[in-house]
Structures are given as C-alpha cells and as structure tokens.
Amino acid sequence: MKIYITDRVNLTAKIVIVIAVAGISGLSDLNAGPRENDDPGKGFEPGSFIFDHIADSYEWHVFSFRGTHYSIPLPVILFCRESGLNIFMSNKFDHGYSSYNSFKIENEGPDKGSIVRVNSNGETCDESGKPLDFSITKNVLAMFFSVMVTLLIFLTIGKRYREEPSGVPKGIQSFFEPLIMFVIDDIAKPAIGEKKYKPFLPYILTLFFFIWINNMLGLIPIFPMGANVTGNISVTMGLALTSFIAINFSGNKKYWGHILNPPGIPAFLKFPLPLMQIIEIVGVFTKPFVLMIRLFANITAGHIITMGFFSLIFIFGERSPFFGYGITGVSVLFGIFITFLEFLVALIQAYVFTLLTSLFIGAAVSDEH
Amino acid sequence: MDLITPDFGLFFWMIVSFTLVFIILRKFAWKPIVLAISEREKNIEEGIIMAEKAKEDMTKVEEKSEKIISEARIEKEAILRKGRQSREQLIEEAKEQAKLNSQEMLEMAKKRIEEEKEAAIQQMKEQISSVSLEIAEKVLREELADDKKQKKLMEQYLKEFKVN
Structure with missing residues (x-):
C-alpha cells in the first residue's frame, strides 16, 4: 500500500514522533517502580486510583505491566531565592521516594503532591517557603499538545480562507465552519449585540475552541492526550481570569455606573452603608468564579465517573477473578456510554462557558438598562 | 497538587498558552x-437582492408588454x-340616397302623369267642343227645317x- 503524506500530515507526524521519542527516552530511564498505594497488603484503592488520574502529576503514567508502572518523566522547573533556577527531569525524584537538589515531592499534609524544599536532614523547611513551580507537568504537556492541535487546525483553515475567501469549504474546513458560524451567530451575536460583537469575536472563538478541544482531547486515553486539563482548577481559573479581564476591561460607563450607583434602588441601601455596591462588586467576582467552578466540576465529574466504572473491574476482580471478568463487560459498556455523554458535555460546557462570558460582556458593553 | x-x-502556563493561541489565531485564523x-x-445578501431586483424588473417588463398588448x-x-x-353608415347613406332618388323620380313621374292627363283632358275637351260644334252645325242644318223639332232637339242636346 502506498501512503501519500501531505505537508500537513507530515507536520503532525513530526510532532507525534518528537513526543514519542521523548517518551521512549524517558521510558529508557526505566522510570519504573512500585507506588505508594501498591503495597501488596493494601489492595486496590479506587479513591487514590481515580484521584491520581484526575490530579496533576510531575510524570506521565503511560501504562503498567506486571505490576510495574511505566511513566514518562517530565521536566521540573523550579525557582527559589536560595538556589535560583533549577531544571531537571522528574525521574530524579524516583516517584517521590527521594529528594533531589534539596527538593522533594511532599507525601502528606496540605501540600501533598507538590514540590517543597527540604533541609539537609531531609525535613521540610517551612520558613524558606515553597519554590515557584513552573514545571511542565502532565496537564501542562497535555495542554501544549492541545494548543498545537488547535493551532494546526485553525492555521490550516485560516490559510484556506485567506487564499480563497469565497471558495467552497473543503475537508477539515467544512467540519469547523459550521462550528465557527455557530459561535458567531448563536453565541456572540445575540449575547453581545448586533453592533458590538465584532471586536470580541477573536476572544470568543479562541475561548470556545480552546475549551472544547481541551475537553475532547481529555477524553482520549492515549498518551499525549487524556489528561484532565479543563478539569483542573488552575486551568479553569486561568480561563475565568481571561473572562474577567474581557468583561471588566470592556465595561462602559453604564456598567460601572450600575455597580457604583445601582439605579432604581432605595437610597438607604446605598448610603451611608454601601450595601448594594458591596453586593455588585462581589457579583463582579462571582461571575468568573462560577464559570471556573462549573467547568472544573463538570469535566472532573466526567473523569471520575468513567474511572469509577473501570475501578469496578478491579474491585470485583480482587474478590474473585470471575467477578472481575463478569463486571468487565458492564463496566466497559457503561464506560463507553459515559464517554459518549462526556463528548456531549465537552461541547455543552464549552458552549456554556462561552455563552455566559458573551452575555456578561454583552451586559458590560450594552447601552440600555 | 490538591484537587481544588x-x-x-499550571495557571502560569495556561495563561501563556491561551494568550499565545489568542494572539496567533487572531492574526492568522x-x-x-x-x-x-x-x-x-x-455576497449572498447582494445576490438575493439582485435576484429580487431582476425578478422585479422582469415583472415590470412583463407588465409593460402586457399593457402594450392590451x-x-x-x-x-x-x-x-x-x-x-x-x-x-355608408350602407345606410346609400339606402337613404336611393330612397330619396326613387321618391323624387316617383314624384316626377306622378307630376308628369298628372300633366299629361291634364293635357289630354284639355285636348279632349277641345276636340269634343269642336265635334259638338260640328254636330251642332249638322243638327242645326237638319232641324232648321222644322222649327218645333229644332227647338226640342236643341233642348235635349x-x-x-x-252632364258632361
């Protein structure tokens, strides 16, 4: 069979090869070993199994074979006042069992899972504070991958639109054009208003596709994908921050007037105690906060449910292998069902986040009451 | 690395990636x-408007042609x-003329006949008077022989x- 490789496929192939090579070189470090919850006496713990998956991590667990976990080490980038910039691969930590360069991954306490500084005795030294952690963690890498996918898709489409603006949509373009039209015509235009939606389009479109593609890639459980990116509170916080900036920086005189002197409200609620003003100002922050929590909770819940169904296999398998085999069919069926549901949720959450952001922007730029 | x-x-890298994606896609996509x-x-709107206009023009042209035809x-x-x-009208006039002509001719003929008749009567009167004169002369010559008879005859005549 002859394979025709176009430029585009070539680029994708290159990216995949680069990631694969990085992964294999990591694997050759044999970053393998037992984990803390792998003590033979403890048995399978669905809680830590699920939370290990949905939480961020300094290494990327790819697969396990005969009780050995194979993970790809990821770069750790730390900055602290004492030792400056420290860059090393996460396999130096030996899955959190040893410290390196006076850093270690905390195993317990409120900082569990993050990197802290240790003194020469191996104890955590609180007074020096936590280092600034810019590590390329699992979620960061997964996000970089989805960023590459997003750029690849939309730069290809954009090129086609630039070269042939009135051409008939072709290939990937004909898949994304209805989505783009949907975001423009059904989210931005009605929510922000016919006259004012144009300057916000790049942001609204970026937001929608960034969330959607991250959601979708999070559902594919194969190496550079499958991380719980949009189900991580830091990521949704970042998205909410962009939304906060977009809303408040576009707010016109009327918007601020509404907050500082809400009209149609009895004066005693505004003076001497600025009760309404306080409520309005809190409202400014609750809007993006709710966006942050909603996306985080929805995506994380989807991952937890899917993992929960797969945990059932091992829970029953511990009782008896036959139970395990018996429940496998049911678990896989439900897992597939939930995954399809999650495809829907991925789109709906991207839609909701974008629509609400657009509505808040619309309220901030509107001329009417 | 806690859940909430x-x-x-991650927040930092998220902001960096999003900003990068935003800037690149805004310009190139x-x-x-x-x-x-x-x-x-x-273009589509213009096309629709043009089609509508063409339709309108056609109906206008159709109307015009219909108007011309009607x-x-x-x-x-x-x-x-x-x-x-x-x-x-022509036939009527001709008929009238003919009628008039025939009437005139008839009138003329009647007049002529009347005239002829008059003339004939006149002639006849003249002739009768001359004949009667002759007869009277003859009778006179014959009757003058007998006076009585003469008188009687004259009366009878x-x-x-x-009568006439």
Missing part, C-alpha cells in the same frame, strides 16, 4: 475567517368597430251636354 487548590505553575464569512454573507388589442377593436360603423 490552584497551582501556580479569526481575522481571515471572519472576513471571509462576512464577505460571503454580504392597448394594441383595444386599438384593434376600436379600428374594427370604426370600420363596421363606417360600413353601416243641351240637357245631354250639361
């Missing part, structure tokens, strides 16, 4: 895409009516003569 504690590193889409929308039909009818009218 935001992570500075959204701008041409939005432009092309709005252009296409405009006008022509009216004219044709008018011409036909006029022709029929003038024909009838006179009586007879009165």
Whole structure:
C-alpha cells in the first residue's frame, strides 16, 4: 500500500514522533517502580486510583505491566531565592521516594503532591517557603499538545480562507465552519449585540475552541492526550481570569455606573452603608468564579465517573477473578456510554462557558438598562 | 497538587498558552475567517437582492408588454368597430340616397302623369267642343227645317251636354 503524506500530515507526524521519542527516552530511564498505594497488603484503592488520574502529576503514567508502572518523566522547573533556577527531569525524584537538589515531592499534609524544599536532614523547611513551580507537568504537556492541535487546525483553515475567501469549504474546513458560524451567530451575536460583537469575536472563538478541544482531547486515553486539563482548577481559573479581564476591561460607563450607583434602588441601601455596591462588586467576582467552578466540576465529574466504572473491574476482580471478568463487560459498556455523554458535555460546557462570558460582556458593553 | 487548590505553575502556563493561541489565531485564523464569512454573507445578501431586483424588473417588463398588448388589442377593436360603423353608415347613406332618388323620380313621374292627363283632358275637351260644334252645325242644318223639332232637339242636346 502506498501512503501519500501531505505537508500537513507530515507536520503532525513530526510532532507525534518528537513526543514519542521523548517518551521512549524517558521510558529508557526505566522510570519504573512500585507506588505508594501498591503495597501488596493494601489492595486496590479506587479513591487514590481515580484521584491520581484526575490530579496533576510531575510524570506521565503511560501504562503498567506486571505490576510495574511505566511513566514518562517530565521536566521540573523550579525557582527559589536560595538556589535560583533549577531544571531537571522528574525521574530524579524516583516517584517521590527521594529528594533531589534539596527538593522533594511532599507525601502528606496540605501540600501533598507538590514540590517543597527540604533541609539537609531531609525535613521540610517551612520558613524558606515553597519554590515557584513552573514545571511542565502532565496537564501542562497535555495542554501544549492541545494548543498545537488547535493551532494546526485553525492555521490550516485560516490559510484556506485567506487564499480563497469565497471558495467552497473543503475537508477539515467544512467540519469547523459550521462550528465557527455557530459561535458567531448563536453565541456572540445575540449575547453581545448586533453592533458590538465584532471586536470580541477573536476572544470568543479562541475561548470556545480552546475549551472544547481541551475537553475532547481529555477524553482520549492515549498518551499525549487524556489528561484532565479543563478539569483542573488552575486551568479553569486561568480561563475565568481571561473572562474577567474581557468583561471588566470592556465595561462602559453604564456598567460601572450600575455597580457604583445601582439605579432604581432605595437610597438607604446605598448610603451611608454601601450595601448594594458591596453586593455588585462581589457579583463582579462571582461571575468568573462560577464559570471556573462549573467547568472544573463538570469535566472532573466526567473523569471520575468513567474511572469509577473501570475501578469496578478491579474491585470485583480482587474478590474473585470471575467477578472481575463478569463486571468487565458492564463496566466497559457503561464506560463507553459515559464517554459518549462526556463528548456531549465537552461541547455543552464549552458552549456554556462561552455563552455566559458573551452575555456578561454583552451586559458590560450594552447601552440600555 | 490538591484537587481544588490552584497551582501556580499550571495557571502560569495556561495563561501563556491561551494568550499565545489568542494572539496567533487572531492574526492568522479569526481575522481571515471572519472576513471571509462576512464577505460571503454580504455576497449572498447582494445576490438575493439582485435576484429580487431582476425578478422585479422582469415583472415590470412583463407588465409593460402586457399593457402594450392590451392597448394594441383595444386599438384593434376600436379600428374594427370604426370600420363596421363606417360600413353601416355608408350602407345606410346609400339606402337613404336611393330612397330619396326613387321618391323624387316617383314624384316626377306622378307630376308628369298628372300633366299629361291634364293635357289630354284639355285636348279632349277641345276636340269634343269642336265635334259638338260640328254636330251642332249638322243638327242645326237638319232641324232648321222644322222649327218645333229644332227647338226640342236643341233642348235635349243641351240637357245631354250639361252632364258632361
């Protein structure tokens, strides 16, 4: 069979090869070993199994074979006042069992899972504070991958639109054009208003596709994908921050007037105690906060449910292998069902986040009451 | 790395990636895409407007041609009516003329006959008077022999003569 490789496929192939090579070189470090919850006496713990998956991590667990976990080490980038910039691969930590360069991954306490500084005795030294952690963690890498996918898709489409603006949509373009039209015509235009939606389009479109593609890639459980990116509170916080900036920086005189002197409200609620003003100002922050929590909770819940169904296999398998085999069919069926549901949720959450952001922007730029 | 504690590193990389994606896509993707889409929308709108206009023009032209046709039909009818009218009038006039002519001729003939009759009567009267004169002369010559008889005869003649 002859394979025709176009430029585009070539680029994708290159990216995949680069990631694969990085992964294999990591694997050759044999970053393998037992984990803390792998003590033979403890048995399978669905809680830590699920939370290990949905939480961020300094290494990327790819697969396990005969009780050995194979993970790809990821770069750790730390900055602290004492030792400056420290860059090393996460396999130096030996899955959190040893410290390196006076850093270690905390195993317990409120900082569990993050990197802290240790003194020469191996104890955590609180007074020096936590280092600034810019590590390329699992979620960061997964996000970089989805960023590459997003750029690849939309730069290809954009090129086609630039070269042939009135051409008939072709290939990937004909898949994304209805989505783009949907975001423009059904989210931005009605929510922000016919006259004012144009300057916000790049942001609204970026937001929608960034969330959607991250959601979708999070559902594919194969190496550079499958991380719980949009189900991580830091990521949704970042998205909410962009939304906060977009809303408040576009707010016109009327918007601020509404907050500082809400009209149609009895004066005693505004003076001497600025009760309404306080409520309005809190409202400014609750809007993006709710966006942050909603996306985080929805995506994380989807991952937890899917993992929960797969945990059932091992829970029953511990009782008896036959139970395990018996429940496998049911678990896989439900897992597939939930995954399809999650495809829907991925789109709906991207839609909701974008629509609400657009509505808040619309309220901030509107001329009417 | 807690579930609900935001992570500075991930947050930082998230903002960096999003900003990068936003800036790159705004320039190289959204701008041409939005432009092309709005252009296409405009083209479609214009096309619809043009089609509507063409339709309107066509109906206008159709109306015009219909009007011309109907006008022509009216004219044709008018011409036909006029022709029929003038024909009838002509016939009528001819008939009238003929009638008039025949009446005149008749009148003339009657007059002539009357005149002829008058003349004939006159002639006859003259002839009768001359004949009667002759007869009277003859009778006179014969009757003058006998006076009585003469008188009687004269009376008788006179009586007879009165009839006419």
